[in-house]
Amino acid sequence: MILSGPAISIVRFRHDVDNMIVLLPDSRTKAIRTNEKAGTTTALAYLAESQVFYDRHVIRTALMPADLESTFKYLGTQVYQKMNGPTEFTVVGSFKNYDGRPRLGELRLPVLWMAGEFDDTSPAAAKDFQKLVRGVSTWS
Numbered sequence: 001m002i003l004s005g006p007a008i009s010i011v012r013f014r015h016d017v018d019n020m021i022v023l024l025p026d027s028r029t030k031a032i033r034t035n036e037k038a039g040t041t042t043a044l045a046y047l048a049e050s051q052v053f054y055d056r057h058v059i060r061t062a063l064m065p066a067d068l069e070s071t072f073k074y075l076g077t078q079v080y081q082k083m084n085g086p087t088e089f090t091v092v093g094s095f096k097n098y099d100g101r102p103r104l105g106e107l108r109l110p111v112l113w114m115a116g117e118f119d120d121t122s123p124a125a126a127k128d129f130q131k132l133v134r135g136v137s138t139w140s
Helices: 010-021 026-038 044-059 066-073 077-083 101-106 123-130
Strands: 002-004 111-114 137-139
Touching (some): 010 123, 026 044
Parallel strands (some): 111 137
């Protein structure tokens, strides 16, 4: 099994993403948090700061690659919002408290874990998840 930047624990995922948000300038972080608290996640200020987050931590390229653009074109937005929320960092949907870590010990197959410096799931989180799998588990 290959797990690339897996969101095994949404609680841990939110922690990692929160650590990325605080790397933004204070004014941008404040705009995100203010709109989250107010429930105004469709406000232009929130959407603009969300795009800054995505540009810095997710997409990381001046031009959107065609395959990523296609992904967004066919993204099941209604399902994403119901399960996750409006963005990667405002997780208010049905799986906001999901934690699959207890089930990792059930895996009985080789697992390759991958996570990069700018992935939503941090390398530290993936390494922590790896420790919960019995048997062969490698890191890349």
